[in-house]
Amino acid sequence: MTVKRMIAMLLLGFCALLTYPVLSTEAPKRITLGSKGFTESVILGEMLRQLAQQTGAEAQHQRQLGGTSVLWNALLSGEIDAYPEYTGTLLQEILVKENLQTEAELRQALAKHGLRMTAPLGFNNTYAIGIKTELAEQLKLRTISDLKNHPELVLGFGNEFMDRGDGWPGLQQRYQLPQQNVRGLDHDLAYRGIASGSLQVTDLYSTDAEIAYYKLLALEDDLNYFPVYNAVILYRADLAQQSPEVVAMFNRLVGRIDAPTMSRMNAQVKLNGEPESAVAAGFLKRTLNLEVGYRVKTAWQRFWQHTGEHLVLVGISLSAAILLAIPLGILAARRERLGHIVLGAASILQTIPSLALFVFMIPILGIGGPPAIVALFLYSLLPIIRNTHAGLKDIPHAIVESAQALGLPSRARLRIVELPLATRAILAGIKTSAVINVGTATLAALIGAGGYGQPILTGIRLDNTSLILQGAIPAAALALLVQGLFELIERGLLPRGLRIQTSDVKSAS
Amino acid sequence: MRVLVISQISKRYGNAPALAPTDLQVPGGETLVLIGPSGCGKSTLLRLITGLIQPDSGTITFEGTELSPDNILQIRQRMGYVIQEGGLFPHLTVRDNVTVMARYLRRDAIWIDSRLTELAQLVRLPQEMMNRFPAELSGGQRQRVSLMRALMLDPDLLLLDEPLGALDPMIRYELQQELKTIFAQLGKTVVMVTHDIAEAAFFGQNLVLMRDGHIVQTGPFKELAQTPAEPFVEQFITAQREPMAQLVEALK
Numbered sequence: 130m131t132v133k134r135m136i137a138m139l140l141l142g143f144c145a146l147l148t149y150p151v152l153s154t155e156a157p158k159r160i161t162l163g164s165k166g167f168t169e170s171v172i173l174g175e176m177l178r179q180l181a182q183q184t185g186a187e188a189q190h191q192r193q194l195g196g197t198s199v200l201w202n203a204l205l206s207g208e209i210d211a212y213p214e215y216t217g218t219l220l221q222e223i224l225v226k227e228n229l230q231t232e233a234e235l236r237q238a239l240a241k242h243g244l245r246m247t248a249p250l251g252f253n254n255t256y257a258i259g260i261k262t263e264l265a266e267q268l269k270l271r272t273i274s275d276l277k278n279h280p281e282l283v284l285g286f287g288n289e290f291m292d293r294g295d296g297w298p299g300l301q302q303r304y305q306l307p308q309q310n311v312r313g314l315d316h317d318l319a320y321r322g323i324a325s326g327s328l329q330v331t332d333l334y335s336t337d338a339e340i341a342y343y344k345l346l347a348l349e350d351d352l353n354y355f356p357v358y359n360a361v362i363l364y365r366a367d368l369a370q371q372s373p374e375v376v377a378m379f380n381r382l383v384g385r386i387d388a389p390t391m392s393r394m395n396a397q398v399k400l401n402g403e404p405e406s407a408v409a410a411g412f413l414k415r416t417l418n419l420e421v422g423y424r425v426k427t428a429w430q431r432f433w434q435h436t437g438e439h440l441v442l443v444g445i446s447l448s449a450a451i452l453l454a455i456p457l458g459i460l461a462a463r464r465e466r467l468g469h470i471v472l473g474a475a476s477i478l479q480t481i482p483s484l485a486l487f488v489f490m491i492p493i494l495g496i497g498g499p500p501a502i503v504a505l506f507l508y509s510l511l512p513i514i515r516n517t518h519a520g521l522k523d524i525p526h527a528i529v530e531s532a533q534a535l536g537l538p539s540r541a542r543l544r545i546v547e548l549p550l551a552t553r554a555i556l557a558g559i560k561t562s563a564v565i566n567v568g569t570a571t572l573a574a575l576i577g578a579g580g581y582g583q584p585i586l587t588g589i590r591l592d593n594t595s596l597i598l599q600g601a602i603p604a605a606a607l608a609l610l611v612q613g614l615f616e617l618i619e620r621g622l623l624p625r626g627l628r629i630q631t632s633d634v635k636s637a638s
Numbered sequence: 639m640r641v642l643v644i645s646q647i648s649k650r651y652g653n654a655p656a657l658a659p660t661d662l663q664v665p666g667g668e669t670l671v672l673i674g675p676s677g678c679g680k681s682t683l684l685r686l687i688t689g690l691i692q693p694d695s696g697t698i699t700f701e702g703t704e705l706s707p708d709n710i711l712q713i714r715q716r717m718g719y720v721i722q723e724g725g726l727f728p729h730l731t732v733r734d735n736v737t738v739m740a741r742y743l744r745r746d747a748i749w750i751d752s753r754l755t756e757l758a759q760l761v762r763l764p765q766e767m768m769n770r771f772p773a774e775l776s777g778g779q780r781q782r783v784s785l786m787r788a789l790m791l792d793p794d795l796l797l798l799d800e801p802l803g804a805l806d807p808m809i810r811y812e813l814q815q816e817l818k819t820i821f822a823q824l825g826k827t828v829v830m831v832t833h834d835i836a837e838a839a840f841f842g843q844n845l846v847l848m849r850d851g852h853i854v855q856t857g858p859f860k861e862l863a864q865t866p867a868e869p870f871v872e873q874f875i876t877a878q879r880e881p882m883a884q885l886v887e888a889l890k
Contacts, residue, residue, distance in 0.1 A: 527721055527722075527723055527725040528725055528726075528727060528728075530690055530721070530725065531719070531721065531725030531726070531727070532727070533690060533714075534688050534690060534714060534717075534719035534725075535714065535715075535719075535738065535739045535787070536710075536711045536712070536713075536714030536715045536739060537711075537738075537739065537742060538711055541742055545738060545742070546727055549729045550727075550728070550729055624729030624730070625729075625771065626727075626728050626729040626730060626731065626771035626772065626773060627728060627729050
């Protein structure tokens, strides 16, 4: 009994410890910047953070949040205050239904959403369709229209480009392109596909550093399909009221970044491996003569930060799931019909793809830790509910009846007889949930929750395998560790009489 | 005094009648044996008495109180129940199995200890076995523990559902002798279910022979054997006696 109590205390302490940092980071109001999942956006986001800090404000940067819709919604809901965007994306994708023509109309439409944008920063990062220069010469390709004669080419586009109004569907229609073999993949991985020859044609962002590096040719947009993608800073109107000095700082970037400069900065990060914050600070020093203090975290600092974030995600979501799922499993075992409903609902939850579940949570809970924790919590329910239910149902009828015949009331039967006998099954369910949870939590980085997914995402973006491993190896180790922890708990909790039985069965068989 | 009065009790499982409306009275201090072929309703009747299943009609009165879902938990503390495989909790030691209900009721620890010692002596289990788990016991030892558990709160009525059914013949014989001694020693009212006519005759002052959910005949074994109420009674007794007669013949 004392061992059980000690384990319970330890678990409680563990959970409390995990909850603490989340609660403590809530208090001070600060300016939050966002960036999309590609390097240029991260550099600009870092620049905005440094500029905001110049005014003395406290600023943080939610790097590399999923796609455009995640950032747009986060900005609308006030989760972030500003992020770098492109006029073409606003006109042709986000606000395409409003059929806007001029910049003035665009500003008006944004104002209706409580948003504003700066004047263009100076470069046009348009889409282009790219192919290896060598292959282009071989096939005599110069314009996008020339692709019509080569239906055998394999096309691979960034996931966002595949679905956007101003992306592949419109391009195919405008140029009547015949290619059948078209796949969607991560924008950064597409370059590697081109290099390895598994793809021949992809979408380029015209300021991408890889264009020169992989010797790619941007085919001429001879039918003028792609609009202009002037980089601007999109911010909330209330930021201008509350912190006009921050917006003034942002405006100092207007007209100061031309396309070659942006390409160079992208190359510094992607090809030379310099940190985004250093590149951003270097630019601000050179161009605006601002002395920006920045701190590049050491690998260990990042490791501990990611470990902390990951533990918070897993710890809270798993503890909450255990606390809810065991009672639900008991309920399901006790009441047949309710049990069907509970198990059915949990099964349906499990079938929702994890990434979709994360994104579904954003409108309700914003970005960052809370939506990720809720999504992970929902994912962790089913294995525990199902195993608790099965564990209780598998208890031999004679034993349940003997407990009844003694005159033990329902609750006492559960506590003294049924739950101890179901311990092994319940713990097996928790172990399954824990391993799923630790793995799925790596996706939480896509909605700004950090954790071991962050180095994996960055590693994919920067084509840096060692960075990917910095997230993947600890995530795997944590999964094993959590599993081991629950095995230790099982050793403490599992009644001795049950262990004797299994060893007997083993030796008998 | 009638410890148990059963009146017009009946039970169906779905459309299959398990027990037709039945009356039965059990006088205090007597050992009554319910006997009959499989599916005759004897176990159903016993489970109705413990309240593990609810009757469709009729009433059961135990020591003057009519059984109802509201009072069944209290009444069960005055009934001991032993089933075929013992129904011991595998995760609890012998001591904990026997004392689980007493501890739940927060009985005095010293009383619990002395009662445990007393019962261990009664069923002839050595003290050192009290810390073993059911998996470490033989079948016969498990039934002894099950009996200790049933007797722990000193119930007025002992219900036994094929208590020796799963034991091999030697141990079964040994335990039959002991059980009879224990019943005589305690003077408790006992209702036992068995399908073995010899066992029934050995234990029961009165036998209740059942068939298809009906009581066919009630009375001492001698009465059943000598004045069977219907041909089935004779058949039932002969069917089990016949192989035995051949055995006796061969040994001559």
